[in-house]
Amino acid sequence: MLRLKRWYNVDKIQTSKFKLLPQYKLKCGLEIHTQLNTNKKLFSQSTNDPFHSLDTPNAHTSYFDIALPGTQPILNYEVVLYALRLSLALDSKVNLRSQFDRKHYFYGDQPMGYQITQHYSPFASGGHLTLHKDGDGINDIEKKINLIQLQIEQDTGKSIYRDNEKQTLIDLNRSNVPLIEMVTQPDFTDLKQIRAFIKKYQNLVRHLDISTGDLETGAMRVDVNLSVNDFARVELKNLPNTSSIMNAIKYEYQRQVKILEAGEGEEYLSHSETRSWNGESTVKLRSKETTIDYRYMPDPELPVISLSADVIEGVGKSLPPSPDEILSQLMTKPYSLSLKDARILTISGNSQDGIYSQVELLKFYLDTFDCYSKIVEREGLGEVKHKLPTNWIIHELLGDLKKLQIPLEKATAILSPEKFADFLTFIHSNKISSASGKLLLFHVLEDFQAHGLTKQINFDELIKEYELQTIDQVNEADLKKLCQKIIEAADSKMINGIVSGKKRNSIKFLVGQGMRSSQGRIQAQQFEDMFKELLCSNNE
Structure with a gap:
């Protein structure tokens, strides 16, 4: 166990010297939660504006958002339209009938005691986003990242911890903001693909005008599922920006490689676990043995989302070019x-x-x-x-x-x-x-x-x-006089370099001086021709 402690030592794992090793295959998948910029929240009439009121906590809440007993959810159909646009843009199969389920857990920022999501019958399944070498900067000519599903769910509130006061504040402005969770297959095999995918997905949701896609504000949040040599996957959470995502993956890959090199893979990497990123290292949150039982159940207060093929076809035709x-x-x-x-x-x-x-x-x-x-x-x-x-x-x-x-x-x-x-x-x-x-x-x-x-x-x-017109008919004598004056004021070494051909491009400096003197009214080519004529004649 002493050796295992050294493997977790941050000093032993330097992400700045990261390199994928051919004998240790990286396999990654992403779970991306995207806040939709609808006018209203998912199941209430509250204004969907969780980040423009940072100084006024709980200003954008309704009775349902704060889980007042007796309140019921009313579906915002604008969310369905946004989910439909994204699903079709990703070439996903939209399910004609999808449903909402309750995911039970108890945190202060989830006052209902459960989150409304789609577990049993998600909004869409399949689909892909294709990366290209030229357009996206990956190593492969083309890489297709396949998707598992897209589901609609509500966001939670926000807990604000104050260690010095030993208290936790709850802001429910974000509660019930509509999210789309998109889950990919574990198709990523290097960091360039992951970075390119996140950027391309950000660009897509902005292009469709369904989300700001900003990681910094939390409008888009990314979790990473990672494994090395097909051992059990590790889920990485609390990744606030792209650099955190990249560094967390580097650290976790190297941590697992060290365990495998020590021959301890079967013991320490055979069970799935969830880890958090603290800015320097990944930290264990829970393992398979301690996985939360969310006790999923269909939400009895929300009807099934039923879509016709005509609606899906109509929305598809209205999409802009990708x-x-x-x-x-x-x-x-x-x-x-x-x-x-x-x-x-x-x-x-x-x-x-x-x-x-x-x-x-x-x-x-x-x-x-x-x-x-x-x-x-x-x-x-x-x-x-x-x-x-x-x-x-x-x-x-x-x-x-x-x-x-x-x-x-x-x-x-x-x-x-x-x-x-x-x-x-x-x-x-x-x-x-x-x-x-x-x-x-x-x-x-x-x-x-x-x-x-x-x-x-x-x-x-x-x-x-402002007399900015270019002078078409320049008095040749005046132009010659101006150019000669500029040459005489210039550095003699530079002039000799231009004449000898060693510093031929330095003539651009003379042209720039001429343009400045004429306030840009005389064309640069006219200056260049005159400078060449004068320098050639002086050389003779």
């Missing part, structure tokens, strides 16, 4: 995006600072691209520059919004997709340079932040007012 389908679409004509930019628009999720949601950003891009393409065609401005909307939305607009802390949704009051497309055509046709465009865009947003103006922007008038 994120994978949109990703593929964005990488082909007319958008022709790179994988990196397409992922930003479809997979990256919500910005951490709340500036935009992935759904908002994708819609803004698609609408802007459509408007921009139509203007280019209508005005006879040549070919559509497919990279122009992407670069200006992802790299310039979002950068300005983050710097000024203006949400995208709010900014569309003055910069609608139509108006932003209008702005892009000025750059497309070289009426203003990119440098001037950056200055103008930031000025418009900064002015909006300061004064809160909601009138539509007239870019044509602003360009004339």
Whole structure:
């Protein structure tokens, strides 16, 4: 037993040096609880807003949520619709008849003494989510993660422990919030697959607009079932974020490997157990011998959910294209995006600072691209520059919004997709340079932040007012004089490097100085041509 204590020593298990060993096969499955963002709770008329009232505990509760004797559950059918959308998006088989059951246990944050869930006849079964090497960053070309079932259940309240005061506070704002529990098959064999699946599932529920999918707020909570070399599975709980999930799996895998290497697998890994993650190590909660008897029974106060095939078919037809389908679409004509930019628009999720949601950003891009393409065609401005909307939305607009802390949704009051497309055509046709465009865009947003103006922007008038038009016919003598002045002020070593060809790219520095001096009104190519002409003549 002394050796076994050393195996549990955190110092002996370093997750930073984690490596899967070929002789010790990892097998994982996930149980993901997803809070639905319906207007009301699952079985009551309480507002479903458990996280926007953190300063006011128990503010979003009804008599049923606090288990007042005599109250009865009334099913919120919006939850059924959300469950149906997710099930069909995952290609699961929706059961035409599913039922609710009572799962009995006694905690302070579960005042009824039982949780209403679906144990005997869940909402849906089967289905899958497929991961891809290019889109999801896994090692395999393709990996299908099969699902066991999806079930509807109610969330519990929240216990807040105060060690210094030796008391536990109960907040029931979260009680009866609707959840979907999704259980996968143990198809995961490495950590990249697990990380990719969680991110892809998060993106899917956000894409379907049924949940925020945020791990940090508890809107999505993940439990891991793990085994090594097909020994009994260990369930890992209390995993608040992705890094905790990854570190807990690393620790538990290495813990079990150490036990197997010592030849103690039959003794210590033959029984299922549940373990908690404390931030440094997994800690045993209970084993098979101490498994709770939940005494499941059909809930006598709730009817069976009965669905017709026509309803399922109708909801299926109303689903948007999947994120994978949109990703593929964005990488082909007319958008022709790179994988990196397409992922930003479809997979990256919500910005951490709340500036935009992935759904908002994708819609803004698609609408802007459509408007921009139509203007280019209508005005006879040549070919559509497919990279122009992407670069200006992802790299310039979002950068300005983050710097000024203006949400995208709010900014569309003055910069609608139509108006932003209008702005892009000025750059497309070289009426203003990119440098001037950056200055103008930031000025418009900064002015909006300061004064809160909601009138539509007239870019044509602003360009004339600030004299930002590019100069098509540049006086060659004046341009030559300006370039010569910049060369004379520059570092002689850099100039010699440009002339000799050793530092050829340094000419971009000179071009930048010229653009700054002309306030971006003279095209960069004109500066570059003049600098080359002058440097070549000086060299001769």
